[in-house]
Amino acid sequence: MPHSQYARHLMGAAAIEPTGEFEAGSFACFTLTYTAGYFGIDDTGSLKIVHRFASDMGKPQFDDPQGWNYTTVEASNGAVLQVEYDGKRNIRPWDKTLFIRVVRGYLEEGDRIVVRFGDTRQGSPGMRVQTFHEPTFEFRVLVDAFATYNYTELPSSPTISVVAGPAASYKAVLPSLVELGQPVRLGFKGEDKWGNPSHRVAGTFTLRSNLDVAGLPAGFTVTAGDYATVMENLVPTQEGDLEIEVLRDGHVVARSNPCRVSARVARRHFWGDLHGQSEETIGTNSAEELIVFARDRAFLDVMSHQGNDFQITSEFWRELNGLTAKYNEDGRFVIFPGYEWSGNTGLGGDRNVMYLREGRPLHRSSHALVDDLSDMDSDCNSADQLFDALKDEDVVVFAHIGGRYADITLSHDARIERSVEIHSDWGTFEWLLEDAFKLGYRVGILANSDGHKGRHGASHPGASLFGAYGGLSCLVADELTRPAIAEALRQRRHYATTGCRAYLDVRAHFPQPAQCWSDDPKLGQPVTQRQVDSVEMGAIVDYGGDFVEFEFDVATHGAIERVEVRNRMEVAHTLYPYAPGDLGSRIRMVWEGSGYRGRGRQTVWDGEATLEGNAFVDPRPINFWNLDKTLDHPDPARLCWKSLTTGGFSGVDVRLADSNAGVLKVRTPLIEVDVDVADIGLSPIVRENGGLQRRLQIYRLPDVNEVRRMRRRVRVPLHAGEDNAIYVRVTTEDGFFIYSSPIYIARK
Numbered sequence: 130m131p132h133s134q135y136a137r138h139l140m141g142a143a144a145i146e147p148t149g150e151f152e153a154g155s156f157a158c159f160t161l162t163y164t165a166g167y168f169g170i171d172d173t174g175s176l177k178i179v180h181r182f183a184s185d186m187g188k189p190q191f192d193d194p195q196g197w198n199y200t201t202v203e204a205s206n207g208a209v210l211q212v213e214y215d216g217k218r219n220i221r222p223w224d225k226t227l228f229i230r231v232v233r234g235y236l237e238e239g240d241r242i243v244v245r246f247g248d249t250r251q252g253s254p255g256m257r258v259q260t261f262h263e264p265t266f267e268f269r270v271l272v273d274a275f276a277t278y279n280y281t282e283l284p285s286s287p288t289i290s291v292v293a294g295p296a297a298s299y300k301a302v303l304p305s306l307v308e309l310g311q312p313v314r315l316g317f318k319g320e321d322k323w324g325n326p327s328h329r330v331a332g333t334f335t336l337r338s339n340l341d342v343a344g345l346p347a348g349f350t351v352t353a354g355d356y357a358t359v360m361e362n363l364v365p366t367q368e369g370d371l372e373i374e375v376l377r378d379g380h381v382v383a384r385s386n387p388c389r390v391s392a393r394v395a396r397r398h399f400w401g402d403l404h405g406q407s408e409e410t411i412g413t414n415s416a417e418e419l420i421v422f423a424r425d426r427a428f429l430d431v432m433s434h435q436g437n438d439f440q441i442t443s444e445f446w447r448e449l450n451g452l453t454a455k456y457n458e459d460g461r462f463v464i465f466p467g468y469e470w471s472g473n474t475g476l477g478g479d480r481n482v483m484y485l486r487e488g489r490p491l492h493r494s495s496h497a498l499v500d501d502l503s504d505m506d507s508d509c510n511s512a513d514q515l516f517d518a519l520k521d522e523d524v525v526v527f528a529h530i531g532g533r534y535a536d537i538t539l540s541h542d543a544r545i546e547r548s549v550e551i552h553s554d555w556g557t558f559e560w561l562l563e564d565a566f567k568l569g570y571r572v573g574i575l576a577n578s579d580g581h582k583g584r585h586g587a588s589h590p591g592a593s594l595f596g597a598y599g600g601l602s603c604l605v606a607d608e609l610t611r612p613a614i615a616e617a618l619r620q621r622r623h624y625a626t627t628g629c630r631a632y633l634d635v636r637a638h639f640p641q642p643a644q645c646w647s648d649d650p651k652l653g654q655p656v657t658q659r660q661v662d663s664v665e666m667g668a669i670v671d672y673g674g675d676f677v678e679f680e681f682d683v684a685t686h687g688a689i690e691r692v693e694v695r696n697r698m699e700v701a702h703t704l705y706p707y708a709p710g711d712l713g714s715r716i717r718m719v720w721e722g723s724g725y726r727g728r729g730r731q732t733v734w735d736g737e738a739t740l741e742g743n744a745f746v747d748p749r750p751i752n753f754w755n756l757d758k759t760l761d762h763p764d765p766a767r768l769c770w771k772s773l774t775t776g777g778f779s780g781v782d783v784r785l786a787d788s789n790a791g792v793l794k795v796r797t798p799l800i801e802v803d804v805d806v807a808d809i810g811l812s813p814i815v816r817e818n819g820g821l822q823r824r825l826q827i828y829r830l831p832d833v834n835e836v837r838r839m840r841r842r843v844r845v846p847l848h849a850g851e852d853n854a855i856y857v858r859v860t861t862e863d864g865f866f867i868y869s870s871p872i873y874i875a876r877k
Contacts, residue, residue: 131282131500132220132271132279132280132281132282133279133280133281134281135281136167136168136281137281137282137283137284138166138284139166139167139168140166140168140272140274140281140283141163141164141165141166141272141283142163142164142166142283142285143161143162143163143164143268143270143283143285143286143287144161144162144164144287145159145160145161145162145268145287145288145289146159146160146162147159148287148288148289149289149290150289150290150291150292151258151289151290151291151292152258152291152292152293152294152321153258153259153260153261153262153291153292153293153294153321153323153325154257154258154259154260154294154321154322154323154592154756155257155258155294156197156247156254156255156256156257156258157247157255157256157258158245158246158247158248158249158253158255158256159245159246159247159256159268159289160243160244160245160246161178161243161244161245161246161268161270161287162241162242162243162244163176163241163242163243163244163270163272164239164240164241165236165237165238165239165240165241165242165274166238166272166274167238168238168274168275169235169236169237169238169240169274170231170235170236170272170273170274170276171231171235171274171275171276172231172233172234172235172276173230173231173232173276174230174231174235174236174272174273174274174275174276175228175229175230175231175273175276175278176228176229176230176242176270176271176272176273177218177219177226177227177228177229177270177271177273177280178226178227178229178244178268178269178270178271179219179223179224179225179226179227179269179270179271180223180225180267180268180269181222181223181224181225181267181408181411181413182221182222182223182224182225182411182581183222183411183412183413183581183582183593184225184259184266184413184593185259185260185261185591185592185593186225186256186257186258186259186266187247187256187257187258188214188216189214189227189246189256190214191212191214193253194248194251194252194253195251195252195253196253197247197253197254197255197256197257198246198247198253198255198256198257199247199248199251199253200212200214200227200244200245200246200247200248200256201244201245201248202227202229202242202243202244202245203242203243204231204234204236204240204241204242204243205240205241205242205243206234206236206237206240207234208231208233208234208235208236208240209231209232209233209234210229210230210231210232210242211228211229211230211232212227212228212229212230213227213228214226214227214228215228219271220498221411221440221498222408222410222411222440223269227244229242229244257592258291259291259591260323260325260589260591260592260756261291261323261324261325261413261582261583261584261589261591262291262292262293262325262326262414262583262584263290263291263413263414263583264290264291264292264414265288265290266288266289266290266291267286267287267288268286268287268288268289269282269283269286270282270283270286270287271283292328293320293321293325293326293327293328293329294321294322294323294325294327294329295319295321295327295329296319296320296321296327296329296330297319297320297321297322298319298320298322298382298383299317299318299319299320299375299382299383300316300317300318300319300320300383300587301315301316301317301373301374301375301383301384301385301386302315302316302317302385302386302428302630303315303316303371303372303373303385303386303387303388304388304397304398304400304430305386305387305388305389305398305400305603305630305631305632306388306389306391306394306397306398306632307365307371307388307389307390307391307394307397308390308391308392308393308394309365309366309367309368309390309391309392310364310365310366311364312344312361312362312363312364313363313364313365313371313388314359314360314361314363314428315336315359315360315363315373315385316357316358316359316428317334317349317351317357317358317359317360317375317383318330318356318357318358318426320587322756323589323591323592323756324584324587324588324589324591325584325589326356326357326422326426326587327356328353328354328355328356329353330351330353330355331351331352331353332350332351332377333348333349333350333351333377334348334349334350334351334375334376334377334382335347335348335375335376335377336348336349336373336374336375336376337373337374337376337381338371338372338373338374339369339370339371339372339373340365340366340367340369340371340390341365341366341367342363342364342365342366342371342373343363343364343365343366344362344363344364345360345363345373346360356425356426357425357426357428359425359428365388365390367390368390368391368392369390370387370388370389370390370632370684370838371385371387371388371389371390372384372385372386372387372388373385384686385686386629386630386631386685386686387631387632387684387685387686387837387838388632389632389684396605396606396607396622397605397606397607397608397609398603398604398605398632399430399431399463399603399604399605399606399609399614400428400429400430400431400586400601400602400603400604400630401429401430401431401432401433401463401577401586401601401602401603401604401614402423402427402429402431402432402577402578402580402585402586402588402599402600402601402602403431403432403433403435403465403481403483403527403550403575403577403602404433404435404469404481404529404550404553404577404578404579404580405419405423405432405433405434405435405577405578405579405580405581405585405586405588406419406434406435406436406437406469406579406580406581407419407434407436407583408583409436409440409441409445409448410436410437410440410441411436411437411440411581412436412580412581412582412583413581413582413583414583416434416436416448416449416452417452418583419434419583419585420432420434420452420456420464420585422583422584422585422586422587423585423586424456424462426584426586426587427584427585427586427587428586429462429585429586430462430463430604430609431462431463431464431465431604431609431614432462432463432464432465432585432586433464433465433466433467433481433483434449434452434453434464434466434467434468435467435468435469435481435482435579436449436468436469437468437469437471438468438469438470438471438491438492438493438494438495439471439493439494439495439496439497439498439499440497440498440499441468441491441493441499442499442501443491443501443504446468446491449466449468450466450487450488451487452464453465453466453487454466454487457611459608459609459610460608460609460610461609462609463609463610463611463614465483465484465485465525465611465614466483466484466486466487466489467481467482467483467484468481468482468491469481469482469529469531470482470492470493470494470509470512470515471494471533472494472495472509472510472511472512472515472533473494473533474533474534474535474536474727475536475539476494476510476511476512476539476540477511477512477513477515477535477536477539477540478512478528478529478533478534478535478536478539479528479529479530479531479533479534479535480512480515480526480527480528480529480535480546481526481527481528481529481550482515482519482524482525482526483524483525483526483615484522484523484524485523485524485525485611485612485615486523486611489522489524490507490518491507492507492508492509492514492515492518492519493507493508493509494508494509494510494515495508495510496508511540512535512539512540512541513540516540516542516545516546519545520542520544520545523615524545525545525547525615525618525619526542526545526546526547527546527547527548527549527550527575527618528541528546528548528549528550528561529550529553529579530550530551530553530555530556530558530561530726531553531555531579532555532728533727534558534561534726534727535549535561537549537561537564537565537568537570538564538568541568541570543570543571543649543651543652544652544654546572547572547573547618547619547621548572548573548574548575548618548621548623548870549561549562549565549572549573549574549575550575550576550577550600551574551575551576551625551868552576552577552597552600552625552627552777552866553576553577553578553579553597553599553600554578554579554580554581554588554590554595554596554597554598554599555579555595555596555597555730555775555776556596556597556723556730556774556775556776556777557597557627557775557776557777557778557866558726558776559698559776559822560726560821560822562574562698563697563698566697566698566852566854569651569851569852571621571649571651571669571852571854571871571873572621572870572871573618573621573622573623573667573870573871574623574624574625574856574868574869574870574871575600575602575623575625576600576601576602576625576626576627576628576868577599577600577601577602578599578600579599580599581595584599586599586601587599588628589754590754590755591755592755592756592757594731595775596731596754596773596774596775596776596777597627597628597752597754597775597776597777598627598628598752598754599628600625600626600627600628601625601626601628601629601630602623602624602625602626603623603624603625603626603630603631603633604617604618604622604623605617605622605623605624605665605666606622619648620648620667621666621667621870621871622665622666622667622870623666623667623870624666624867624868624869624870625867625868625870626865626866626867626868627777627864627865627866627867628865629685629686629687629861629865629867630686631683631684631685631686631859631867632682632683632684632685633681633682633683633857633859633867633869634665634666634681634682634683635665635666635679635680635681635682635856635857635869635872636663636664636665636666636679636680636681637663637664637668637670637677637678637679637680637855637872637874638662638663638677638678638679638680638842639661639662639663639670639672639674639677639678640674640676640678641672641673641674642660642661642662643660643661643662643664643670643671643672643674643874644658644659644660644661644670644671644672645658645659645660645661645664645668645669645670646658646668646669646670646671647659648669649669650669658671664872665872666869666870666872667870667871667872668872668873669873669875670872670873670874670875671874671875671877672847672874672875672876672877673876673877674847674876675846675847676844676845676846676847677844677845677847677853677855677874678842678843678844678845679694679842679843679844679845679855679872680840680841680842680843681694681839681840681841681857681869682838682839682840683838683839683840683857683859683867684837684838685837685838685859685861685865685867686837686861687837687861687862687863687865688706688834688835688836688837688861688862688863689706689834689836689837689838689839689859689860689861689862690705690830690834690860690861690862691703691704691705691859691860692704692705692839692841692857692858692859692860693857693858693859693860694843694845694855694856694857695854695855695856695857695858696845696846696847696848696853696854696855697851697852697853697854701843701845701846701855702843702845704839704841704843705811706834706836706839707830707831707834707836709810709811711831712810712811712829712830712831713784713788713829713830713831713832713833714746714784714785714786714787714788714832715782715783715784715785715829715830715831715832716782716783716784716785716793716806716809716827716828716829716830717751717780717781717782717783717826717827717828717829717830718738718780718781718783718795718825718826718827719751719778719779719780719813719825719826719827719828720734720772720774720778720779720780720797720800720824720825720826721774721776721777721778721779721822721823721824721826722774722776722778722818722820722821722822722823722824723774723775723776723820723821723822723823724820724821724823725820725821726821730775730776730821731773731774731775732773732774732775732799732820732823733772733773733798734770734772734773734774734779734797734798734799735770735771735772735797735798736769736770736772736795736796736797736798737767737768737769737770737795737796738767738768738769738781738793738794738795738796739766739767739768739793739794739796740766740767740785740791740792740793740794740806741766741791741792741794742787742790742791742792743766743785743786743787743790743791743793743806744765744766744785744786744787745762745765745766745767745768745783745784745785745786746783746784746785746786747783747784748760748762748768748781748782748783749781749782749783750770750779750780750781750782751778751779751780751781751782751863751864752777752778752779752780752864753770753772753779755773757771758770758771758772758773758779759771760781765786768781768783776821776822777866778864779864780864782830782862784832785806787806788806789806789807790806790807791805791806792804792805792806793805793806793809793827795825795827797825799818799823799825800816800818800824800825802814802816802825802827804827809827809828809829810828810829811828811829812828813826813827813828814826814827814828830862834862847874847876848876849876850876852873852874852875853873853874853875853876854871854872854873855871855872855874856868856869856870856871856872857869
């Protein structure tokens, strides 16, 4: 939505020094000089310098000359200026605003306002540059020359280039399942400390595999300027869980996720991130750059661009459809045309819409940021209206929790909406799944990023209000095509993670014959039944027995902490890869949850832990994605931290100098607890604090746990009178969740 177009060429000009490239997350001083145009700026007129909502550049402050982001503003003619910073003082997506009002005096043509972002003259380290890559980071300048509060955007605003830093870690990525003798790809990249793929990686690396792989080179060379490397046509010739290590100078710098190699594979596993945005709406970098990142730097198989509908113009919708047609390639990379229906929560809340072909209608929730009202009659202002408009389309919809949250208690159409997204950059939202179970919905579980920072499929949250690493969904499909992926979604044949890649298979086995439905009979559509003695993930079954045998097989990148087998939200079994006798001197303090369902869900856990009669050894943070949130060890018996959760969890893993001595005291703004160290065991000590699963847990682990594969079969009792929804949640020691979609069993 534009500002005033009146006489833009007469409103002045802005320039910035220095220009060029700046490392993401670094500090610098930027001097922006606005030179007034023909009209000047009248008494009480104003200037706005605005940045994108997604940017996590340092927040300007005016009170501490030696602190981060100290900012000064002055007028060359001595005019008195009122200066404020407000994160929501301009039209989205350019929300973040440095507001400068002339309160005494005025500006004539040629007068200047000089803004020093990160003024270092009195000791400030400077302005913290945003933490993610953006070649054209813009300081957009708007002028209210006539004191009307109607702003004109300058024809040209200054930009800098934000680039990745040196590699702080490396990632190696394989598929999760392959048939013996079929080729796989290995993706490799270095990431800087903020999760940006780094173009500053150069040199020779060697490869080491735990299984025989035909075509695997002994090593490879990376050239500076390359963001990622892909090795094709690697053919495993042994069954097992394939892992490939990447070494530099004899040291392992990356180990791939496991790839299950099986003699026979009924269906394949394809990794997707079905939800992200670009700069044309509220994200970063162009839609085409987002697609290329997903395919070539995140090594995804499947994606969908999901811009906020009320900001998608008809022209951009046509452009998006052109891009999806251009980049969709069966067997290589599948991209769905789609959008985020972004209705207010009171009208149903966010839904993600994915079409199976281009050229389908855009049913916006509103035209809030679209000036062309000629197609308003195609709007669907409520979720019910949306479902009605889509009822005859070849489309898949899922519910999303973002700024606005989906209210599936208000609106849901099971014919179209087959899944719920319970994790994204915004946090983890198991309550959405609980809502679905209570209402008898039979939904699958998805996790995506809803990334706003241009890193689709590898979405580090950065240093702003996003509280989690972006999720991934694994689609279990016959082939990599739009129809096959859509069928996997409609049949709930998918599992979700909070950002890792894992192999997962789940089955329900029936001691007596059961009846499996071809689709949900609740939909009122033609369905068939077949007799079965076992079913896979996502199945809907009628069964007359008292229990089922539930089997899971999981292989992960990191050590497995626990596996919960659940029936709805009830934990039927908690399984560990170790016994109570294996526990050692290592403990965990974990805090989790959120304040409430909406935008203000952030929960602050800044706190400390002290030991009486003992000492902490080698503390390690869990899920401290924002590097500004720190864990410190100021003395042997004290830890302190800054931490925030938005539904997921963070915590501390630490060894004790003495396994059983002393008293542990934990203090946070929400929960305080004193625990005898000797009482800390396998089962968590839990303290609740309302909200949504807002709690603190303390428990003990083995000193060393290297188990990365578990396969178990357990008996799960069945309830009568309501659906049994049986699934697993796997927790890894490094802080990830892995969810299977439920198997739904109606006890007859």
